[in-house]
Amino acid sequence: MSAQRVAALSELEQDAAIRVEVDGVPMALVLDSNGEVHAIGDTCTHGDISLAEGFVDGETLECWAHGSAFSLRTGKPLNLPAYEPVPVYAVVIDGDDVLIDPTILKDIS
Structure with missing residues (x-):
């Protein structure tokens, strides 16, 4: 599988998350305050809640329902x-296009 366009970089708001889906895989896409784009699984592991509806703070995304915060870098x-x-997920920026391949996880080591 190859990376697919999920959004335009110019459409993303800083310190905000949006929900995108690639081949049935839901993801929260975030442009952090440093200008870096992150893609993490959109479903909170505590409950079936969309993380994209949560709050971005630095390099974390907090679930609005129960307050668990997840690292945008490691997913922990x-x-x-x-x-x-x-x-x-690994994110590729090509011009103004944000691309993600849902089969490629970001190396967090």
Whole structure:
């Protein structure tokens, strides 16, 4: 599978998340305050809640329902009640296009 366009970079708002879907895989797409674009799994691992509806703070995305914050870099939860990470996807910027391949996870090591 190859990377697919999910949004225009110019459409993203800083420190905000949007929900995108690639081949049935829901993702939260975030432009952080440093201008970096992140894509993480959109479903909170504590409950079936869309993370894209949450709050961006620096390099974290907080679930609006129960307050678990996830690292945009590693997908790891930073506080309870969530204790399982969400997947983190590799993002490619090509001009104004934001591309993601849902089969390629970002190397977080």
